[in-house]
Amino acid sequence: MFKRLPCIFVLSKENVQSRVEFFTVKQNFELSDIAKNPVILALSLEKRVIPRCNVLEVLYSNGLIGRVNAGSVTTALKLNEEKFIEKYVTKYQVTVPEMVHAYKCQIGLADLKEGDGFYKM
Structure with missing residues (x-):
């Protein structure tokens, strides 16, 4: 892992x-998933990981995307901001209008759907 991501x-x-705990406990990643994609450990939980995981959970809970797993989360985290917004936020903003506000943390995710699947920042 250190060879692939010396930073x-x-x-x-x-x-x-804290990042390993988030991915293993909250996202059900295996340590091998993290070892395959160590770049996710360098990403900010508050600014990138949690908002994007919440968007994926909202989409999944509304039946708009398939099961959220290590592969789908890692793919979403690796996208640049513009591509992520285009693929996940803008694409579904008509179906789930609150998505844009949720991603920007302007409303609480509890306002979208009650449940334990969402993560607070």
Whole structure:
């Protein structure tokens, strides 16, 4: 993993632990999923990972995308901002109008759908 992503050495132990915990506990990733895509450990939980995971959960709960798994989450996280918004937010904003606001954290995700599947920042 370190060979594929040497910049991980600049992250604090706490940052790495919190990210690994989020992916393994909240997203049901295996450690091997993280080892295959170590770049996800370098991404900001608050600014990128949690908002995007919430968008995927909203889409899944509305039956608009298939099962959310390590592969789909990793793919969504690797997209640049413009492509992510185009593929997941803009595409479904008519069906789920609150999606844009939820992604920008202007409303709480509990306003979209009650449940335990969403993550607070």
